[in-house]
Amino acid sequence: MFQSISQCLNSSTSTLFHARQAHALFLKFDFFSNTQLTTSLLTLYSHYLPFPQLSIILSSLPQPTIFSFSSIVHAFARSHHFHHVLGAFSHMGSRGLVPDSYLLPSAIKACAILKALKPGRQVHGFAAVSGFGSDSILVSSLVHMYLKCNRIEDARKLFDSMSERDVIGWSAMIAGYSRLGLVDKAKELFSEMRNEGVEPNLVSWNGMIAGFGNAGSYIEAVMLFREMISEGFLPDGSTVSCVLPGIGNLEDVLLGEQVHGYAIKQGLELDNFVLSALLDMYGRCGCASEMSRVFNGIDQTEIGSLNAFLTGLSRNGLVDTALEVFKKFKAREMELNVVTWTSIIASCSQNGKDMEALELFRDMQADGVEPNAVTIPSLIPACGNISALMHGKEIHCFSLRKGIFDDVYVGSALIDMYSNCGRIQLARRCFDLMPSRNLVSWNAVMSGYAMHGKAKETFEMFHMMLQTDHKPDSITFTSVLSACSQNGLTEEGWNYFNSMSKEYDVKPQMEHYACIVTLLSRVGKLEEAYSVVKEMPFEPDACVWGALLSSCRVHHNLSLAEIAAEKLFVLEPDNPGNYVLLSNIYASKGMWDEENRIRDMMKNKGLRKNPGCSWIEIGRRVHTLLSGDKSHPQMKEILEKSDKLSIEIKKSGYLPMTKSVLQDVEEQDKEQILCGHSEKLAVVLGLINTNPGQPLQVIKNLRICDDCHAVIKVISRIEDREIFVRDTNRFHHFKDGVCSCGDFW
Template sequence: MTKQLLPLIEKIPQSILGFLEYSPSCWSSSLSKTTQAHARILKSGAQNDGYISAKLIASYSNYSCFDDANLVLQSIPDPTVYSFSSLIYALTKAKLFSKSLGVFSRMFSYGLIPDSHVLPNLFKVCAELSAFEAGKQIHCISCVSGLDMDAFVQGSLFHMYMRCGRMEDARKVFDRMFEKDVVTCSALLNGYARKGCLEEVVRILSEMEESGIEPNIVSWNGILSGFNRSGYNKEAVIMFQKMHHLGCFPDEVTVSSVLPSVGDLEKLDLGRQIHGYVAKQGLLKDKCVISAMIDMYGKSGDASGIVKLFEEFEVMETGVCNAYITGLSRNGLVDKALEMFELFKEKKMDLNVVSWTSIISGCAQNGKDIEALELFREMQVAGVKPNRVTIPSMLPACGNIAALVHGRSAHGFAVRINLLEDVHVGSALIDMYAKCGRINMSQIVFDMMPTKNLVCWNSLMSGYSMHGKAKEVMSIFESLVRTRLKPDFISFTSLLSACSQVGLTDEGWRYFGMMSEEYGIKPRLEHYSCMVNLLGRAGKLQEAYDLIKEMPSEPDSCVWGALLNSCRLENNVDLAEIAAEKLFVLEPENPGTYVLLSNIYAAKGMWTEVDRVRNKMESLGMKKNPGCSWIQVKNTVYTVLAGDKSHPQIDQIKEKMDEISKEMRKSGYRPNLDLVMQDVEEQEKEQILWGHSEKLAVVFGLLNTPDGTPLQVIKNLRICGDCHSVIKFISGYEGREIFVRDTNRCQISSNHVFTESHSIILHKFQPNSLSLSALIDSFQGLWSGLI
């Protein structure tokens, strides 16, 4: 305290002097005393003293009165570092990081250099804001002032670079540190693990050993969680085994960190060993450990392990139940998952958004599409708000059964809660619209996405490929190549599939070669399947068979299935028998192979062989999968089976069919009886054709929707040529847009071809002029149909 200030201090009452003690804690006894002290200081004229003003700033800041503290700071004619540091520290403590950085900027404008007490706060601020550039500048200031060698400054600088993901800079600071401890080393280990740098992790562990620093359980947990969370599963398992070898005993955090990687690698034996260790150490009561164990068994395909572990757990906890539902669904036990989910609801468990999303996703991935949509509706009723994971989980169900209304409603919901910027939501919408026959809407969604990753591009390419638009797929691929994104094996699958559907043999071979030669992508089985399909459709069956024989890996059922299907198109019995024999071994329980071979024999009039194949099917207890179609009327999805005579409206459907049949015969139509692979009379063959599920579904839609309403139908099996012709006629006769697709691709549309229907829809939704507000308006009221 200066001599010049003493006369002023003497004028301040003793009660205030007592309050103005040296410890900052004395300043925080009450806000009212702070304001009183401030008033006395102003009255006495002592406010220009830096020490007293700094005390006032600190006291106001303790009560979060930052505006008052700032006014005091502004009133000081010659502020010191100590004056600014009080406010910087308080703002940082209150997590007002941007304001803290602003105060430092003002401090620096006065020519004041931060000291070793201010710098750690500033580096913490930069770490929280991920403000790497600002942190680097402050680092330079610390170097100029010679404070970069201070232990506290080095520690905070190191953690700042770590938080900003600048591993090289963090390592340079680490190497210069005089005092390295296990905390700093553990942080560096975790950082390198998150980057997947196994060699660096091993090197640092070796350096720690040389320095006499022993890694503790926190160090190892940081390594394992870093590798696991970044998808470096193999590295996580290697380090877990190294940890065990060095005699460090895992705890519950260790187990929970490594088990996801064990599951992803499907190392069931290792998982069981960890299970034994967990049981021995008494960790099976930990909910995180149980959840991770169930997840591991689920990923490793051990369904019995999932059930046994869950039944042994004494407490029903939400996280454990969520893992159980996911594990069951992942292993095809979706009926069991649904049963357990209903049980959880009955027990009034606190089911969260993860619970609902897990069961919805499980249903959508296991053919329970209608159940997925119903659960999505129940989720809204239960008051659980969907998130950016729920929407992409339920949209595939909409696409699988062409539930366009539900899909558009979900789109509207995503718009309202600002999820369209999420690439996963956008990709799922692109896929859903494509499967529902609205490829133009897929394009609109794609064009409106602010950022696009490779998944988005692949979804769009797959959509156009599904619609048989090879030129568009190739054009999108060229646009993708012009970006910084690199095509992957999925990109080329869409390309080859599109080429195969329209018979572009030369282009298919070009892309097949480009995949490995230009992009270093080794052809997978799905690529060979596409090429076999492409050659088969072009009538080059022998060339397709030669390609299979030259494959570097053993052909799977998809490859042989593509050849068998091509044999059906060309009625090639010899190669069909070869392909079928392979499929009988690869998929002994698949009735589709027997049906397809039987149809090839029937097309050749080889009825003895047909009977032999069908008798073998019966002896094995197999049945042909019945044709099934879905159609959405209003907000309900209806299922129609082939030859269904028990349908409530079967009489009206038959009457309408007779009307359509008569009109078609007037125009010269005759049913294609060659498509009926049964040795029966022609009249019965015609009845079989008219009983196809897609025809029944279309007529059901005509009867139950207003004139002019578009119809959307999806079938579980391939659509035959006769249905193609009949539904095309119905579209013109009734003046309706009719979209019909099977499980692979869209087959037909209204007004004879896809192009015409697209022009109609694009007239309503022009991609170049569509605004976000217009899109939101177009979805108004749709979401209410789901809740």
């Protein structure tokens, strides 16, 4: 019997079934007094059962020993079940057993990995009162535990109390200071280590370099790398992979190429971590061709390298290439992880491929890959960009089901999405429900209010934020100044602009000057706006000149328009929008020769006017309509409904604003052109395909024209609909024949 139990417990093929068979024999023949067999039984059980079930078996033992628990603790530690390690220690205490110096380090290691500071302190206290406080291995474990829990001062006190401090302990302390960005403290300890006769090793150098890099101290990380080499230490793969991210963030491609050359000479280019770091570095430095060369030279692509390459392509705007690479490796049935999917989704979302981002999210779930708190904020902007409210709500529900709504970046992304979809009330509700908020959250809700032209609410949120001790940044003031410009609040705009540097130590940047120029221009103070442009402390960019040119079109100021346009032709020679704006100003004044001259310039440069394009979500599908395009499958119905609406609209006293058509054609043709504007087509498509009274949401890629604005106001009244239209300037909320912009946009 004894032999058969031993075979059940010691066989390399033993399973949970064998453990239960042996356990039955234990109960039948009372073998619990045999410490060796009991320990073997518990060890076998620990491979298959979670601690709560194992705890029941432990409770059934008449006299468990410390050896019984040792086997369980070590088995759980080997399996990385550190929660169960702490559970076993707690159970030991309840059975009156005292852990020894061999078991305590396992508990301390579990606390370190779990970053469980409170249990860690309890173990420390127990070790001190039990006389183990001077055990060098145990004290070293405690130092590492406090470092993992970011309790650097507690770790330092213990470290200073140690009679013998080896290079491992010194390296851990130095890395701890480095990781927290405490550069001076790390360097001070590094010198102290050498003064005590302990020479640094590669671990010491790597710990400092990695720590400085993770803390954003990139210059210090690179300088330390150079110092390391000058002292005769040869960097290994860890060193190279630690310093390259800092080089990438500094965009020092020359040094990056030198490190790359060193890696090749030392045979480190085969190291997966080095390869990923090289791809990341070249991507951050904008060297897409070099990055591709590194990636294409890899014999067997590993998931980390693929992820780094996809991120680098996205960072350099090469989204089509990123999609091709992604699809190629997916077709090869490479096991793509959540980072891979998140990278490609973010790439599409950030580069105008919003529909593709939503499709990829569905494919990701179909492949059984669980999205995380990084995936969701990457995807949500795509819903806002194309005003896909239903998709956005579904993703909101998904985040609630998965318990990641409380993540501050998920919440902030949802605020932004609802704002972009015209539902500012829902955006505010998300904000109010957030358990914690950071500056990103406050900026998101202020930006939403500003986009909807709600200046009062924007200012209220700004002052509420100040009361929570959050300090405004440049993005905050962009939202506040934008709210001023949307409502023509020149005095308030100047007050906020002047307070930036005086009260909040935020230096005005290009976008803030652009807001002021837009604000002054929109209220007709074009000469004052031009004075601001001339007096700027730096050379105005295309954003500033573009704001002036756009307002010159609204206020028909030809002389300033020509000045702004000439600047833009130099800054953005391939942007067709600038040529179109100037030609439209010439056309509005009947200067057809000049208008034709600009059109010829565009033709010679191979530029084409961006067609007016609008999007509308109906059900779960987003429809795209182009101005003048008749390819939509429901175009016949759209035109029939448009004709009926046109009769009703004219009965209400509306006359087509043919001055909005800046073409040298007959008046009748101008009316026909106005009917084909994409936002009108989108609104009519929505009326056809939705229930009476249901709100409509349209996005326009250009500024909404005067005629479309007037027509949609009338439609909202005669059809009794709320209609939301987002153009490049702001949100228009049409209801009962009135627009939220007050006809100022």
